Amino acid sequence: MRKYLLSAVAAGAVLAGAGSALADEAAAQKWIDQEFQPSVLSKDDQLAEMQWFIKAAEPFSGMEVNVLSEGIPTHSYESEVLAKAFEEITGIKVNHQILGEGEVVQAVQTQMQTGRNLYDAYVNDSDLIGTHSRLQLAYNLTDWMGGAAKDVTNPGLDLDDFMGTQFTTGPDGDLYQLPDQQFANLYWFRKDWFDREDLKTAFKDKYGYDLGVPVNWSAYEDIAEFFTNDVKEVDGVPIFGHMDYGKRAPDLGWRMTDAWLSMAGAGDKGEPNGIPVDEWG
Incomplete structure (x- = not known):
């Protein structure tokens, strides 16, 4: 045994x-x-x-x-x-x-x-x-x-x-599991738009911080609002919508709440590792 x-x-x-x-x-x-x-x-x-x-x-x-x-x-x-x-x-x-x-x-x-x-x-x-x-x-x-x-x-x-x-580290600071694979969640964006001086200036004038990859959920919302309602089109091409996942799947709901919201700091800080807790935890 x-x-x-x-x-x-x-x-x-x-x-x-x-x-x-x-x-x-x-x-x-x-x-x-x-x-x-x-x-x-x-x-x-x-x-x-x-x-x-x-x-x-x-x-x-x-x-x-x-x-x-x-x-x-x-x-x-x-x-x-x-x-x-x-x-x-x-x-x-x-x-x-x-x-x-x-x-x-x-x-x-x-x-x-x-x-x-x-x-x-x-x-x-x-x-x-x-x-x-x-x-x-x-x-x-x-x-x-x-x-x-x-x-x-x-x-x-x-x-x-x-x-x-x-x-995979316990609250005692010791390792109990070795990471074997990861579910990667990526943020894709138009870097050429984010690098445009006119858009960077307009965004900072309105929101008070630099245009860049969002570090929390409110910044994600600000960027979506800015490009949708203020910019509207770039070089004559209309901007419409955004995409988090492009494939229909039953896990879309919890991918959004578990991955995106918790990455954006929307979950409670949990034990044992202080990582935000959502419906997985």
Whole structure:
């Protein structure tokens, strides 16, 4: 029976278990040449890192690692490509299963409640950081990677290079999850309009601050009002409307409230990380 679970472990960052004698440097070179490009590392540096993985895997012959995640393209790639590469390079067999989001959450809850080891690692939402840090049923990665798992933690792992660790850090300041993927929300705008001196002057005269990318929701409204009601047209071409999402989808409502409003500071400051709370929190 395993008391603790690994949560949101980024593929290849930590060796969580097991291997066989199939580790192969030639396979590592094949994957480097055919799949792991482009890379911020040179091919020589990539091979050196793969050699470390091969060596670190040697004591874990004959075991397997079972991982569960929800079905999005990132995790499909991990399941279908990275798991195969990891096994060929290190000899560690990773069974990466994909289920629906609700089923992943149910499995996490069942494992925590019963203590039965359903999976060795989960890729689950960072929304569970409060649960993991409070219940102490997921590995404290800060302690684990610096202690019991130090010898099997990639020495090239750069935690500062991850985006979103503030969402996976508990109120005790320790890391319980490694960010694996992000839902990016982007603000697109006509920079050539924002750079026009006549428009910049007119905007500042009316609103009292510089025209630029909005840092809060009221600025977003001011910019929309300015271009719609004051500018009306640029170089003889009428301005009409704006777009947040261009594809019809059932998640549009919560994308607006969860992502845009909270990014604009419209949510309450929440625990454990001080990030605005909306209907997700």
